[in-house]
Amino acid sequence: MPLAPKFYVAFTKKYDNSGDHDPCVARFNGNGSLDSAFNGGVACVAFDNGGNREDRAVALHTDYHTVIGGGGISTVEDIYVTASVARDFSAGVGVMRLNSSGGLNSEFGNGGRVVFGGCGTGCTVNLGPTVPRAMARNGANLAVVGYWDPNLVDDPQLAVINATNGSFLSFRTMGISYGDSIFADVVAGPSGGFTMAGWAKDETVGTWQRMYFTSQALPEGLSNDIIFRYGHE
DSSP: OOOOOOEEEEEEEEOSTTOOEEEEEEEEOTTSOBOTTTGGGEEEOOSSTTOSOBOEEEEEEEEEEEEEETTEEEEEEEEEEEEEEOOSSBOEEEEEEEOTTSOBOTTTTTTSEEEESSBOTTOOSOOOOEEEEEEEEETTEEEEEEEEOGGGOOEEEEEEEETTTOOEEEEEEOOOSSSOEEEEEEEEOGGGOEEEEEEEEOGGGOTTOEEEEEEEEETTEEEEEEEEEEEEO
16 A cells, blocks of 8 residues: 655745745645644744744754653654744844644744844844755754855855754854855764755856855864865856
8 A cells, every 4th residue: 555644845924915924834645635633734933923024934854753751652743944034134044843733842942933143133233144045953953054144245154953942052154265155955964963065166266156065064063175176157
């Protein structure tokens, strides 16, 4: 008998003509119908307390793990979504953690949500927006990658947070090239770390040439940066 597993889709919902957008997740059954057990099929989360701002879903990651306790063994499903979050002066990054029924997991960050980067309430120095592009989990760690845009020059950025409670473990930017460079994707790597890929400018082959590159993040820091010599404009 063929299996028909459930699947998720992250998207952004526009609520009105004032510009209010919020990230959402839909869960579908294997036959393409919405799974009503997941918050009626769709779960939407506001990072901006419902204000008329643009918070847009960027990436989704699902994780299944086994928990031993309470006299038995159970399987827990986590759904993580990262979003570009509008803030008072420049955009930041939001991460939410949902449970298998579509509700926010209260032990993660502030009621199931974490916001960092950009420049929000109380910010005195606007260093530019922080833009997420991808996310991945490796054991207890959750990585969110993208780029930071200070002074219109993009720098690759990696944030590693605790996948259970949302606390920050590290927050790094790196300038490996001359001018713009970004992380576009991330996967789990060796020793609890992560491997990122993206593009970077390398003036050794032309000031405006964009080259593919990879970087490996080990728990103790970034290492093993490689710029490939085949790129694109």
